[in-house]
Amino acid sequence: MDLSSINWILLLASLMVAATPILLAGVGELVTERAGVLNLGVEGMMITGAICGFAIGVETNSAILGFVAAALAGAALSMLFGLLTQYLLSNQVATGLALTLFGLGLSALIGQGYIGIKGLEVAKIHIPLLSDIPVLGPILFRHDAMVYVSIFIVAGVWATLRYTRAGLILRAVGENHDAAHALGYKVVRIRLMAIAFGGACAGLGGAYLSLVRVPQWTEGMTAGAGWIALALVVFASWKPWRILIGAYLFGGLTVLQLNLQAAGMKVPVEYLAMSPYLVTILVLVIMSSGRGRAHLNAPAELGRSFHASS
């Protein structure tokens, strides 16, 4: 193996790109879960976002329209989940799984005609001065706009949850829906909005894969990214900035693993390829045991159905 063949600046630069899909999906799921809803359909919403974003992007030749379409598709799919869990009171775990299975099928169906088609060129932003700083410039300041949008979303979610009344109400609904209902808050409506936000973010994350990171459409291309995003929320103890840290750590790992493959490390490719999943499991174990006890920070009503009968 030849480690010197790895360009470390390039590696660090691609880290942010590798992390963006799960960052987007993760922060969306965080909002959903803070409202007390566990949506295990992230993978299904991501993959649907990936194909819808890709299809619309290619058809209109506009990445922006592609991303918008992906967000709408993700949100639409999440509303299916919302309808079932919030109005028809179905089990959230089972419904989330159904969403993933359905999303995988639906995306493959839509994507029939887009296999092997070349994707768009998404422009990199050039920020005067900043982008030209040696080393730091290429690592931090020469990416496409979505990378910065995703960071902006994290900051927005953090500020909203922490400082605004809307954020307070969202947290209240996730902590005790009966009390929130007794105070006159519309639990179901608030949760639906949180679910839709989660869906839109997952859709964006998927579209980032198909429009920027890969960029083309292949069936099942999310390859578990949605599940990793779910794990990321646990890793982050339901705190927005920690999602950012987690996503970038994970992005770094993915990129390193790919670089090691390319550098010809004397380990079969498959074992390197499984490392992100193993590391995710390891992180879950560390976070849920010992002093970390991530689940202590979990919203109290996570996964419970609300029915205002009494």
Add this chain to the structure above:
Amino acid sequence: MIQLEKRPTPSKFWTWTTPVLAVALTMIAGGLMFALLGKNPFLAIKTIFYDPILGEFAFYYRGQLLVKAGPLILIAVGLAMGFKAGIWNIGAEGQYIMGAIVGAGVGLAFYPSDSPLILPAMILAGAIGGLLWAMIPAILKVKFSTNEILVSLLLVYVAEQIQAAMALGLLRNPDATGFPGSRNLAQWDASANLELIAGTGMHLGVVAALIAVIFAYILLSRHLMGFHIQLAGQSPKAARFGGVNPTRLVIFCMAISGALAGLAGLFEVTGPAGQISINFNSGYGFTAIIVAFLGRLHPIGILLAGLLMALTYIGGEAAQATLGIPAAAIQAFQGMLLFFLLGVDVLSNYRIRFLRKGVA
């Protein structure tokens, strides 16, 4: 205004009617989907649901029905135990793969022996392979309270990579040139899991599935363990009060579901599939989740649901061949079925009341 009102006692009638209703709704929605794809919806539904059983070429399809239903039922029965107890093993696909790999590995270690003990040893190894793979999320849950949903699922991706590594490396057929993959186990007499009655598709895996259904039925309806499984799923605190040991329950349910998924993988690799290849797995582990819910987590229900789901696979293939309906449409169709099922499920626990507006 429509209002939901909780029933004092869950409705027995709706518990068994909802799956039928869900299937009917899925046929309607699926028909719409096929129409959108430019296909004749009635013809498509007939091709999927009618032709394989009663159509012209049914003699061929009928055998396939059991071949497909066997692994689905076997896996779903195991999953249902866990789901009933509130233990969510959704990584059956991974356990299925590992069962096949471990079982095939044990068999191939003795190649080309013709001992009659090889197949039994492989079956045992297959069950153990799936069981051990399921023990990873089980032990992590028990020891560190790690979420078993995420761990069991992430392990599917790990298992897929191991499968690829095996097909390309350790288990690769040394006599083959070209394509990666193990020796064909179905063509090796010592390991072949052949049809027991020609033309029926009945192989050892189907027999195992039927045995599993019977055992699960007795366990759940008659045995204290089954009572405790249901108690833990419905009311964890009451279960603790009733002396149910949650650790033991997690290990038990994960072990059963892992072992059954491993068995399904083993019977598949020694029979219908024949060899470990890069993409040997075909999603049975995930479809079995739908089967488990469609069967109301009840063994007999799962038996029927497994047959129905197998029908969509076979009918789907037929529709692909004759009508050009893409395979993905069938996958979406199956996902839709689970959606409708979960949606109409509300009827068994709630009563729907229609209120006239303005009566205040």
Add this chain to the structure above:
Amino acid sequence: MTDLLTIQGLTKAYPGVVANDDVSFAIAPGEIHALLGENGAGKSTLVKMIYGLVKPDAGAMHLHGQPFTPPEPRAARAAGVAMVFQHFSLFEALSVAENVGLGMESPPPMNQLSREIREVSHAYGLPLDPRRLVGDLSAGERQRVEIVRCLLQDPKLLIMDEPTSVLTPQEVEILFATLNKLKSEGTSILYISHKLEEIRALCDGATILRRGKVVGSCDPRQQSAAELAELMVGEALHVPDRAASEPGEVVLQVAGLTSEHVSTFGTRLQNVGFEVHAGEVLGIGGVAGNGQDELLSALSGETRGARETVRLRGDPVGHLGPNARRDRGMLSAPEERLGHAAAPDMSLTENGVLSGWQREKLTSGGFVRWGAARAFAEKIIEGFDVRTPGTHVAARALSGGNLQKFVIGREILQRPDVLVVNQPTWGVDAAAAAAIRQALLDLAAQGAAVIVISQDLDELMEVSDRFAALNAGHLSAPRPARGLTIEQIGLMLGGAHDMDVAHTEDAEQIKDMYQNPKSGEPRP
């Protein structure tokens, strides 16, 4: 002067039950009006309609002479109606200030809100730190959060639903002082309770509900407690009788019981120790959240500890789980009927198997004998007068009182040597409560050791031979129950936790009332 709130012919029906049937009454400005009635009399439904949580089927409400039909709580709050809930509407993981802010229409910025909370809470003798997490507060302090939340909105009408059920007698004094101060400032209060002495001490007028109907209205100060009770219950109540008996040998010894793990906002048991004799009832009092659940769980075996912490007839059982303890004759019935003592969606037969399969031999070779199980459930239903169509009915379909009779009956019929019950009559109608207390006394008379954990002091005084109090996880030394004064009990319960005791005339009066409970005589 016109009435602040008038209610005319309010009716609300749920499937199978008319919760409120043609209810009418009025509240004057500055009046403390009592709504008196048993559990299930329809009090909660009525106030939910006033607060906009439930819409009436028929009838009208007027506030300040104007028609008042709040479509949601927000509208009620805007009109000057505030409510303190019986089961708190608080968020444990949020701070006091955040909790208060959530209950207000347009709260000021957090800093200012925190300042206001500090000021108002001190002014009314209910000091609060706005930064603390509600999950870390005692039950009394949590109630203060609710009250302060209401006060900050300057309400015209304050609704209080069973506010004293979570307070020590000393805390009740402080609360009453606060309410009287509010009254003197012109605020009307609708005070819901089934505690007659409180109502006689505090309220100016009373409306009595029974089975959803108004059965009387009176000036509670002019009526004796017995008269009020008869109006409320509709019949003379059976007071449990007990044969005086000499306590036998020590059956259960608990020593050095300290919780190792607690849930996020749970209470740690601290070195709890006591002994119970055969034929004796030990009453353990305490305000909610002082370790009752933890104590029950340590005694039932749901939480295991060191071997020697719990001894049954000298044998260490502290390390054993629930089944092993049941085998040895140590049984329990937790507070939460649905979801802990019984599985809501399971039939009564199945719920009989839940804790009875060992001692009643309902299994053979691991297989459940469903016939025998059904017979056991039938025996409970018959023996304890459980009103139900049959053994196939799901537990959640039973009323609170019937299910509680089933749960207690299930344990008693298994002939325990030790029975531990937590809140045996919480939310149960008076007749069922009396039956349950009698059953517990009968069990003790047959030689069992009985531990009753309860927040209802009247109940404990009625059934206990000895009394001990749980306070922040500590258990006081048990004392003979006979002859204990309410003030002594209050001090055992921890008195008024770090509260400013307001020494007003009202407080003195209330103390008076508690020192002569059940005097039944109108005040001169």
